Ligand SMILES: NC(=O)C1=CN([C@@H]2O[C@H](COP(=O)(O)OP(=O)(O)OC[C@H]3O[C@@H](n4cnc5c(N)ncnc54)[C@H](O)[C@@H]3O)[C@@H](O)[C@H]2O)C=CC1
């Protein structure tokens with residue numbers, strides 16, 4: 001018997017990430033090839049944006065996806081999020097050259113107050129929320145704080161692009177297959193302060209740290225490359241990453257919904273105080289996923305270098321959080 005369709009809300013649906021994301025959700029890459037979906041698409045209530053959204057929906061129609069059980073265009077989060085089982089909050093302004101993501105808080109922060117309240121009012125009580133719009137961690141924090149009737153654990157921020165970037169750099173450095181890399185983690189904020197940590201990583205059971213054995217490369221090449229990759233893409237493309245961001249969103253949601261078979265992945269999740277990260281801080285942590293729930297990997301040793309990095313990214317996040325107190 002075929003499965004009951006689930007409702008997937010996507011904001012910023014006519015934007016560049018939206019265009020790289022919707023077709024993959026509708027084809028079953030996110031929730032499985034046996035899971036029908038109803039897309040509830042939100043754009044700003046502006047004639048041009050709504051018209052562009054209609055165009056994307058025409059193309060979705062033209063794909064005749066067997067799993068696309070329905071599709072709606074919305075200009076109001078109160079209708080877009082109605083009964084949503086999944087919500088991908090992409091819609092917000094991207095940065096341009098020379099900007100840091102945190103500078104977007106002033107223009108984007110308020111979006112997540114309104115959308116958090118709307119999720120609180122109308123979404124499924126089990127809704128799984130992924131915030132992509134930057135600065136992703138703090139926007140996810142705002143949305144979570146604006147939705148007091150939903151479990152905190154339903155709110156997550158996207159660190160998966162950083163995780164995938166780190167894996168790709170390690171594969172290139174070691175000459176090994178990216179698919180064989182396990183136990184990688186990116187701690188903290190989706191910003192240049194993030195700490196991509198391969199101390200526990202393995203490739204076919206062998207230690208990546210031992211394979212690389214080059215702390216100078218770690219500190220002066222690997223970490224800056226991963227941390228500043230978003231800016232490098234903007235510099236090269238003239239636009240911020242879209243296809244790789246959409247791909248990371250698919251990875252994040254698929255793993256959360258369908259499980260990781262014990263494999264570690266990185267998710268931005270609200271802390272419960274582990275690793276000294278204060279409760280509610282939306283922080284990149286290593287997790288495994290099973291039965292639709294993520295579980296933090298606990299008990300990892302934090303050495304002095306790592307502690308210094310974690311402190312730095314935490315400090316930045318706390319500064320961002322303090323700056324949005326008026327939005328909550
Ligand atoms: N967390 C991550 O790893 C990444 C995050 N991003 C962020 O994702 C966001 C979207 O990026 P793009 O798709 O490239 O931007 P874009 O400008 O191409 O599209 C954004 C879309 O969102 C819509 N929008 C704006 N405010 C909205 C609202 N309140 N409700 C619904 N829709 C709204 C706009 O009309 C536009 O169509 C940016 O903030 C960007 O910085 C981008 C790459 C990676």
Ligand SMILES: O=C([O-])CC(=O)C(=O)O
Nearest residue numbers: 095134161230231240241
């Ligand atoms: O850098 C940006 O502004 C877009 C983004 O978040 C990324 O590519 O990691």
